[in-house]
Amino acid sequence: MLIVRPVTHNDLPALERLAIICGGRLTTLPANRDHLSSIISSTQRSLKQLNHEPGGESFHFVLENQATQEIIGVSGIEAVIGLKWPFYNYRISSVVHASPELQIHNRIPALHLCQDYAGSTRLCTLFIDPQYQREHHYQLLSKARLLFINLALSRFAERTIVELQGVLDKEGKSPFWECLGKHFFSMDIAKAIYLVGINSNAFIATLMPQYPVYAPLLSKEAQAILGKPREDVTFNMELLKQEGFQHRGYMDIFDAGPTLEADTKKLKTISNSQQCQPVIGERTSPEPSVDQWYLVSNQLQPQYRCMLIPFNPEQPVLSEAEASALLLSKGDHIQYSPVQLSTPN
Template identity: 30%
Template structure:
């Protein structure tokens, strides 16, 4: 399969909607709602069209396209700054230690504390691959293309990056964490809350979540057991994030308790290792399997390629050159797979 990652267009609404219906809920950045997705595409269009090369309140949507069939195989998103349309809340898992002289021992209590620590960070999210295309490293291509996009447009992003992983969702579409925490305050099921968030954003419910620390000992065993655990379909994504340099610092999504990973942008593996170079020639294949990106903003494209470094520049295989519309003399950003 020959695939590219490219900027999203308004024509991508229907395939985006079809993918959203396959997520199974809890995927806030990719709601199965046409109007909400159309709003995201419009916001993405505006971000790509913005001239000022500086940090703003932007959303960039990327699409993975099968060039042979023209079919959309996946999608991903980058948010430049969280909390610009309302506070950005997370829970953080902490421990309170208290010493009792009378008992001659210390008591430790784990708790969840509401925090705005991650407000103002950039965020990568909304990564979803159509089930038919979950092979051949396409998830890796889609994920790492985001970091190449960030490096190409570094001034538009914050210094810290987060990635929220969806938490555990049961077979009925419910969330044990929500049932143990948020559901006790809102008297609505997780599916109802998830649908509301998809249509209206999660700020309204987030503003009404309890602000006092929540002691884990007071939660059900089922709710405690899923804290910080990613959804089964998100385990591979978590491993990719860890390989890229993200860490789990104890932050959690406030609705379904999935882990929020954090990293400094300039320490990401892809950002550190990516190099700019000029295409010197188009070859017949061979060389290092790499990810190559070219073009700014709405012209951004990324794909796998075989590269050979020469004194004159890069030699790229013909298929990749065609997919990325490259010719000798073009500048690209590349990183070994």
């Protein structure tokens, strides 16, 4: 039985293991014990706060196999970005160069350094141990965050964003970074990502080019990957689009991966969510169809628990084991939201 719950300090060794496996690909999951410990502390501190408006809280969750107590994945939410540290993106838009005398009118795509997403909620740190990477694991670990947001929408921004990693070449290098970033930062992309991950990102403002970068001046390899995700996260992008996220021309400043955005309340997991008081015990009716998969969570922020299980809202029955995993007592309410799986569990 798999469960998503808030990370605790007992999970630090497991987080370190996942960070090492991740190999520094995520800015929010650096292999740095002190920073990982601060992620846990921030989560526990944020869970205890009773804010009713967006602030600087962050929440991280783990995907746990309850049978083995193994932590196989991690994901996170930043309630608001750009408050303590600047949050940079490149915005791709056209610059017009025209000459009426020569009857020439050119629209040239250019990359503009911006902080347009400051003040948004960000979904981050989605990573699952490769040996457990299955669609239903991704759906649970990713969308459980949205049901958590739904518990207290006022604590989060009206807009939610998510970043996807950009394309790498056969040698594991980013064509975009090799063409642009390394000339300004004088370091490899892994180090830049690591520094941002441990909140040492003041260097971005001083080293990054402040003027628009004309896309045609980039190498053909770099131009070809602008705003495109790495091959192994393409499936994630499709799931996010199905959820309601859209790409509006923003991308990561390091690897040119796409940044997606959505109206928080219109995300399908949130807009389709409902509440009920389940019956706890043995089912007297037929088992729910395996086509009826639902995210089911309790309504306790500090002790949040979420599962992905077959469930019938018309006859809402949870087994004793499911109720125990969700920390439910008789009379407690749950929230649930349907999930469409494209592959069998």
